[in-house]
Amino acid sequence: MSGSLDVRGLTAGYRRRRILDRLDLPTFRNGDLVAVVGANAAGKSTFMRAVSGLLPMQGEVRLDGEDLGSLPPAERLRRVGYLPQTLPQASSLVAYESLMAALRTADPSMPRDRIEHRVERVFDDLGLRALAFRPLGELSGGQRQMLGLAQVLARQPRLLLLDEPTSALDLRWQIQVLERVRHTTDAGGIALVAIHDLNLALRFCDRLVVLKDGALLAAGDPLEVLDAELLARAYGIEGRVERCSHGYPIVQADRIARPSETLSTHEANTR
Numbered sequence: 001m002s003g004s005l006d007v008r009g010l011t012a013g014y015r016r017r018r019i020l021d022r023l024d025l026p027t028f029r030n031g032d033l034v035a036v037v038g039a040n041a042a043g044k045s046t047f048m049r050a051v052s053g054l055l056p057m058q059g060e061v062r063l064d065g066e067d068l069g070s071l072p073p074a075e076r077l078r079r080v081g082y083l084p085q086t087l088p089q090a091s092s093l094v095a096y097e098s099l100m101a102a103l104r105t106a107d108p109s110m111p112r113d114r115i116e117h118r119v120e121r122v123f124d125d126l127g128l129r130a131l132a133f134r135p136l137g138e139l140s141g142g143q144r145q146m147l148g149l150a151q152v153l154a155r156q157p158r159l160l161l162l163d164e165p166t167s168a169l170d171l172r173w174q175i176q177v178l179e180r181v182r183h184t185t186d187a188g189g190i191a192l193v194a195i196h197d198l199n200l201a202l203r204f205c206d207r208l209v210v211l212k213d214g215a216l217l218a219a220g221d222p223l224e225v226l227d228a229e230l231l232a233r234a235y236g237i238e239g240r241v242e243r244c245s246h247g248y249p250i251v252q253a254d255r256i257a258r259p260s261e262t263l264s265t266h267e268a269n270t271r
């Protein structure tokens with residue numbers, strides 16, 4: 001179906017361990033900015049790698065009705081922009097050249113003037129002009145993370161898969177990045193963002209996927225899905241979702257839950 005992402009029966013893992021086992025997600029549509037959340041080791045990065053095509057997988061990932069697994073790697077690379085959790089390698093290339101190189105790799109047939117136009121544009125959009133002629137090896141961790149994102153956005157992929165894109169960023173740049181991603185989804189894209197900061201997820205994302213031990217714990221509207229019980233089950237904490245004085249929802253983590261509080265009432269009652 002056009003304008004959609006469908007994940008059905010996704011199974012993926014590593015040589016000796018299966019991590020995701022027949023994962024089904026709700027259909028995502030154009031305009032959706034999806035936060036993929038869950039505790040450490042829940043399977044978020046494995047999910048991102050599997051959907052991106054970097055990790056062998058079974059099941060179906062359909063983008064606009066087409067099975068991504070059946071596309072040639074170059075075509076998949078054109079449609080899916082994946083930002084890994086690791087920062088881009090430090091190198092002697094300056095930032096501008098690194099973006100040019102990323103675009104050339106993704107689409108060797110793209111004319112040079114179009115590449116330059118896209119690179120200029122993404123530097124402006126992300127407010128990174130000051131970094132354009134700095135060698136990657138001389139940038140801070142946060143600056144390198146921004147450049148990694150710039151490399152992905154400049155390719156203008158149909159689907160964005162961003163694994164912790166704000167983990168190295170200060171408050172201002174966290175907002176800058178998520179506003180930028182929001183802009184691409186408002187323009188009709190689909191973006192999946194693995195993120196630990198639930199407050200950013202609540203503020204910018206319109207869909208939430210919660211993973212636990214490689215399985216889907218919950219999915220839906222972030223404000224409907226995130227509540228005290230989910231915080232206990234997903235993270236083992238006692239917490240709550242409240243509104244700040246500006247009206248934004250915020251998650252307050254109060255303390256680590258006692259073991260029985262990490263289970264649902266039903267589970268606890270039937271033990």
Ligand SMILES: Nc1ncnc2c1ncn2[C@@H]1O[C@H](COP(=O)(O)OP(=O)(O)OP(=O)(O)O)[C@@H](O)[C@H]1O
Pocket residue numbers: 014015017019038039040041042043044045046047
């Ligand atoms: N390269 C690998 N080889 C073997 N096992 C791996 C590998 N990468 C991750 N795992 C395992 O897969 C499971 C899920 O890890 P994953 O990185 O997907 O979790 P995550 O939700 O992204 O965690 P985090 O929030 O800590 O980044 C973990 O048990 C982890 O130990």
